[in-house]
Amino acid sequence: MGISFRRFLIGSDDRLYRLANAKFNRMIREPSSEPLPLFTGQRVRMADVIVELDGRTPVRILRDSFAILEFDGKGQLDFGKFERQQFALASSVIDAALAVPDPDNKVVYAINRFVAHGGSWNPTYAMKRRIEQAAFGEIACRLV
Numbered sequence: 001m002g003i004s005f006r007r008f009l010i011g012s013d014d015r016l017y018r019l020a021n022a023k024f025n026r027m028i029r030e031p032s033s034e035p036l037p038l039f040t041g042q043r044v045r046m047a048d049v050i051v052e053l054d055g056r057t058p059v060r061i062l063r064d065s066f067a068i069l070e071f072d073g074k075g076q077l078d079f080g081k082f083e084r085q086q087f088a089l090a091s092s093v094i095d096a097a098l099a100v101p102d103p104d105n106k107v108v109y110a111i112n113r114f115v116a117h118g119g120s121w122n123p124t125y126a127m128k129r130r131i132e133q134a135a136f137g138e139i140a141c142r143l144v
Contacts, residue, residue: 002053010045018141035075049135
């Protein structure tokens with residue numbers, strides 16, 4: 001058994017595009033080195049899927065997560081915004097787990113939840129099924 005990490009971008013027309021992990025890592029390290037002209041000036045949905053493999057055959061989805069990426073006028077990833085949203089997501093989870101209830105405090109500090117929410121999305125059942133099919137190699141996706 002093994003695992004495979006697969007990443008997909010979903011265009012405004014709901015078309016799925018496969019994004020190689022190495023390319024995404026380069027986009028994070030040096031956004032100007034890996035522009036995606038197809039997504040210039042857009043907010044683009046992203047799906048990360050971890051697939052369990054038996055040999056080289058995908059057998060099940062272990063985990064999936066959904067984020068939103070923003071691309072500037074040159075097609076470059078706005079990594080700063082993505083990083084802030086991912087940090088806020090992690091912080092909101094940690095804050096909730098470590099929070100000590102205080103019945104006298106009527107103020108809720110929810111800024112991390114709002115920032116994190118702006119960088120995530122929930123797929124419809126049909127879109128989630130298409131992402132799973134792409135992760136299993138049942139449907140073809142253009143590599144970007």
